[in-house]
Amino acid sequence: MKLLYWLDEWLTLSRTEQQTKLPMSGSDLLGDVFVKYDFVDVNKPLLFTFSPAGTNWQEQDLHANFAPWGYRLAQKQNVNIIAFQHLGKSNWFRNRNLIFFLEQLSTLLTPFNCRLGYGLSRGGFAVGAFTNLLKLDQVLLFHPVSSKNKKLVPWDDRSSTDIAQQFDWQKDYHDVDLGNAKGYIIYDPTNRIDRMHAKRYPQLTHLRVFGMGHGTHATYLNKFGFYKQVAVDFIRHQQIDIAQFRLQTKTLRFKEDYYKKLNKANANSTHRLALLSTAHNILIDEKHAHMQEQKDKIDVQPLIDIAITHQHEHPNDAIKLLEVAQQLAPEDPLIDHKLKQLK
Incomplete structure (x- = not known):
């Protein structure tokens, strides 16, 4: 845990001296979680990211240039980053080595006046669970899972919930704990389980994206840079331009390929296909009206x-x-x- 030793010594320096010691980067293995960090400027935000499901790397996949989920994005924005990458398919950041590391780390972050958290799905759970411990100021969560404790979320009947029961969901950090943090939670309200999890984050600003889904269709949104642009705005400004966000999601829904992907993802559900068909027809009319509105504005x-x-x-x-x-x-x-x- 090289970072803890370095921070402990770094804290004894004056703020000017702390800045002269940067940049500093490194990595460590915390049981079944890989952590990579890069400190560039003590006056800039410190971003924490936790990887989502689907990024199922193994320890043998790690190498010198390996970048955990969210790490490169933070570097491009020139902010400080501590990125946690789970290893293995079923991993909910419950490893005791990781938790011990975070508990020690939480006492060594006083130089950073702005601390941010960003996560999707499983990563969103981790951000929410550790926010109060790390004293994060702002968080950005996409369709996060608030907990896999069946007593708290008995309605979460996904197969991942049963698989997750191999971990202890009674001890510390098993549930959302935002402390005084503010921020945003983005999800699809037509997804019953996501909607129920989102209700457990009442202090966040809720941004709803119909048809966004969870998993297959959510991954598809990467094609249009949806996650990236929202995350960049959040990292740069610690807030999201909600009007611009609405425009972006509206533009996305005008893309025919968007509905093709949604239909494919829901091919086995007659009920969902009917809902998508209704939504698609409404959007066709809306798209026609939008295009006519734009034509009316053109000076010929x-x-x-x-x-x-x-x-x-x-x-x-x-x-x-x-x-x-x-x-x-x-x-x-x-x-x-x-x-x-x-x-």
Whole structure:
């Protein structure tokens, strides 16, 4: 646990001296969790990330350039990062070595005035469970699992819940504990279990994305950079522009491929396919209205002016310009008149 020894000595220095010791990076193995850290500036945020399910690396996969989930993203934003990567498929960050490390680490973070947490699903559970311990100020959670303690979440009947019972869900850090932290939780309200877990984070700002799902379709959102852009805004500004977020999710829903993926992911559920079909039809009408609204905002007069100016020298080009203008403004009588003249 090299980081703990280094921090312990680093804390004895003045703030100016602490800054001169940076950058500092390294890694360690904490039982079945790999941790990698990079400290660049004592005056910048310190970000904690915990890996989600699906990133099932093994110890033999680790190498000098291995980067845990979220590590590269933090580096690109030039903030301090401590990233935790679970090893193995069924791993809920319950290893005693990890917990001991975090308990010791929590006493050595006083130089960092801004501490952030970011996690998806299983990683969201870990962020929520350790937030109060690490005294995080702001967190960003995507469809997190609040706990796998069946007494607390008896309605979570996913297969992962039964598998997770191999771990102790009675001892410390087995449930969400946000302390005084604020932040955001993003999830699909049509997903019953995600919705129930989200209710256990009342102090966070809830941002709902219909059709986002959990797992298959959530991974698909990476194609459009959905997670990355939201995370970047959060890391840079410690807040999310909610108006921009709404616009981004609306634009995403206009993509036909989005519904194809959702239909494929729900192929075995007649009920969900019916709901998706209804939602898709509503969005088709909404998309048409949106496109018409954008067309109404387009000023076609410059196209008309150019066409009229060159109608004698280049009549065919003038016709093509007017035809484009007519597509954008089909009700404009001047365009129709000029086309009839030229043809």
